[in-house]
Amino acid sequence: MLALGKLLELTLAGREPAEKTQLTVEGVRMRWLSEGALEVRPPEARDNGLDLLLSAGIHGNETAPIELLDRLLHDIARGDLKPRARILFLFGNPEAIRKGERFVEQDVNRLFNGRHEQSSGSEALRACELERLAASFFSLPDRQRLHYDLHTAIRGSKIEQFALYPWKEGRQHSRLELARLRAAGMEAVLLQNKPSIVFSSYTYDKLGAEAFTLELGKARPFGQNDGVNVSLLETRLKQIIEGTEPQMAEAQLDGLQLFSVAREIIKHSDAFRLNLPQDIENFSELEMGYVLAEDLANTRWVIEEEGARIIFPNPKVKNGLRAGILIVPTSGENLA
Ligand SMILES: O=C(O)CCC(=O)N[C@@H](CCC(=O)O)C(=O)O
Numbered sequence: 001m002l003a004l005g006k007l008l009e010l011t012l013a014g015r016e017p018a019e020k021t022q023l024t025v026e027g028v029r030m031r032w033l034s035e036g037a038l039e040v041r042p043p044e045a046r047d048n049g050l051d052l053l054l055s056a057g058i059h060g061n062e063t064a065p066i067e068l069l070d071r072l073l074h075d076i077a078r079g080d081l082k083p084r085a086r087i088l089f090l091f092g093n094p095e096a097i098r099k100g101e102r103f104v105e106q107d108v109n110r111l112f113n114g115r116h117e118q119s120s121g122s123e124a125l126r127a128c129e130l131e132r133l134a135a136s137f138f139s140l141p142d143r144q145r146l147h148y149d150l151h152t153a154i155r156g157s158k159i160e161q162f163a164l165y166p167w168k169e170g171r172q173h174s175r176l177e178l179a180r181l182r183a184a185g186m187e188a189v190l191l192q193n194k195p196s197i198v199f200s201s202y203t204y205d206k207l208g209a210e211a212f213t214l215e216l217g218k219a220r221p222f223g224q225n226d227g228v229n230v231s232l233l234e235t236r237l238k239q240i241i242e243g244t245e246p247q248m249a250e251a252q253l254d255g256l257q258l259f260s261v262a263r264e265i266i267k268h269s270d271a272f273r274l275n276l277p278q279d280i281e282n283f284s285e286l287e288m289g290y291v292l293a294e295d296l297a298n299t300r301w302v303i304e305e306e307g308a309r310i311i312f313p314n315p316k317v318k319n320g321l322r323a324g325i326l327i328v329p330t331s332g333e334n335l336a
């Protein structure tokens with residue numbers, strides 16, 4: 001296998017490869033760009049015009065997605081997987097990956113769409129670098145742009161695998177992309193309805209990619225991901241990479257559950273209290289009238305939405321950041 005296929009090993013060791021560019025026997029070019037960043041380019045005659053960004057490890061302790069990208073890279077470096085797409089592989093936060101922690105000082109996934117400019121430290125610099133790498137990768141004209149930012153969640157979930165679909169004024173969510181996600185094993189999609197500071201929102205909003213955060217199960221250390229079944233996603237990614245995806249006559253959503261954001265719960269102060277059991281699962285339903293959270297100056301978050309559910313509840317976030325998302329079921333009537 002080509003040495004550059006070992007991007008994860010290099011990243012874990014904090015090493016630069018001796019050779020920055022390598023070619024497989026089929027003429028696929030692998031190019032190391034920076035720590036945790038590698039571009040794969042098919043020979044021109046085989047290129048099908050898709051630019052695919054695959055990122056993982058934006059949160060350092062979310063190892064199942066990192067292992068998945070590592071397997072895909074090994075397959076490419078061995079010549080077992082023959083790309084027709086141009087691909088950028090990114091391991092988001094190398095320092096946190098080495099420590100096995102979500103982040104070191106700051107959550108990188110709250111530093112995009114310019115937020116890193118209002119901050120300092122190595123994670124702000126990394127978010128800036130990730131934006132630059134993505135922007136440069138997605139700068140070629142007349143190509144399809146697709147980004148999957150792969151994550152696992154802090155807690156268990158009533159719906160194991162789901163996607164978050166960013167929002168941009170005047171742009172419709174694509175039914176075809178939802179059908180693709182369904183085929184990749186996603187059971188639900190949260191359709192966002194306002195701008196955000198996460199990586200997939202940056203590539204969706206500023207770089208014109210179809211972009212998604214994918215949640216694949218519960219975060220566990222390296223080597224302990226048997227409970228995270230990514231086989232449908234892995235198969236689909238291989239098909240996308242090789243340009244062998246089965247054609248979908250019609251965009252079949254096939255039971256995919258759609259949700260929209262009712263409210264983001266923002267933690268304003270150290271007095272913030274979240275009234276949920278510690279082991280509550282994502283997508284748990286909350287009853288009307290339930291006092292979900294309390295904050296300074298008698299602020300109360302009371303459930304007033306029919307069918308409300310909670311995802312990503314986390315009272316430990318820094319003040320000013322989202323401490324949970326209240327979601328409600330929605331229909332797919334506004335899809336493109
Ligand atoms: O389990 C949790 O509380 C967080 C899991 C996670 O890292 N989710 C992403 C979602 C990004 C998005 O909103 O698209 C995150 O919180 O960064």
Ligand SMILES: [Zn+2]
Pocket residue numbers: 058059062151152153
């Ligand atoms: Zn994450």
